[in-house]
Amino acid sequence: MTLTLPSGACNAHCHVFGPRSRFPYAPGAAFVPQEDAPKEALYALNDSLGLTRCVVVQSSCHGFDNSATEDAVTSRPSDYRGIALLPTDVHDAELQRLHAAGFRGVRFNFMGHLGRHTPIEAVLALAARIAPLGWHLQIHGDPALLTDLAPALRRSPTPVVIDHIGRIDAALGLNQPDFQALLMLMADERFWVKVSGMDRITRLGPPYADAQAFARTLVAEFGNRVLWGNDWPHPNHGGPIPDERQLVDLIAEIAPSQAAREALLMHNPQRLYQFGDNQ
Helix, strand or coil: CCCCCCCCCEEEEECCECCCCCCCCCCCCCCCCCCCECHHHHHHHHHHHCCCEEEEECCHHHCCCCHHHHHHHHCCCCCEEEEECCCCCCCHHHHHHHHHHCEEEEEEEECHHHCCCCCHHHHHHHHHHHHHHCCEEEEEECHHHHHHHHHHHCCCCCCEEECHHHHCCHHHCCCCHHHHHHHHHHCCCCEEEECCCHHHHCCCCCCCHHHHHHHHHHHHHCCCCEECCCCCCCCCCCCCCCCHHHHHHCHHHHCCCHHHHHHHHHHHHHHHHCCCCCC
């Protein structure tokens, strides 16, 4: 099967690494890629898959220096957007500069392997400062930790995007407490979720039959606040690296109707990432 994507389809979660000769990796980074993954490789992949729009998420290997992501976004200013990693005391002038460069949110990692966690109250204070820009928070976290953070996240003045189906364990089934906690969060209109990362939560491997049910449920119940991305080049991946074409084809399994696919790939990213506003 080769799924034909709707016009303007968006890869809403991927990364660029380096090249290190131009964009060195951060000293003391929680991980350093073995190989660079430059913007040219990302462009070629997206173009070959029919993904004309893209959201590049700053990687922790580059720390708070968003230059590599900025370079990838500003080279395709109409169709690419960025998500930054930032200290919570970032200056307003830098936020404005990044907005003009095409950034539309800031990500915080609450995964143990990615180093020290930012205090949630500091995150919410920054959220109040980015709200006038129309930005959002993006949260990548261990499912139990996300459950702990839920009361605080509900106080966010901006939308909150949960990465990779909340990093739940697909082997534990749809009724597991972590997934039920995610569904409760999604009942709040300010929350969005990325149905990326089926390859990260599976225990069966491709085509991720155990994980598909979670993504399908989220698309069915919250179709106006779901996003899809391939997570290229799949950093810190514990299993076999996914086949990119298979990931695209599996969209038909989690979003069975044309209307659901258009919302997932076109309308929702357009709304959240402000494509076409020319910064």
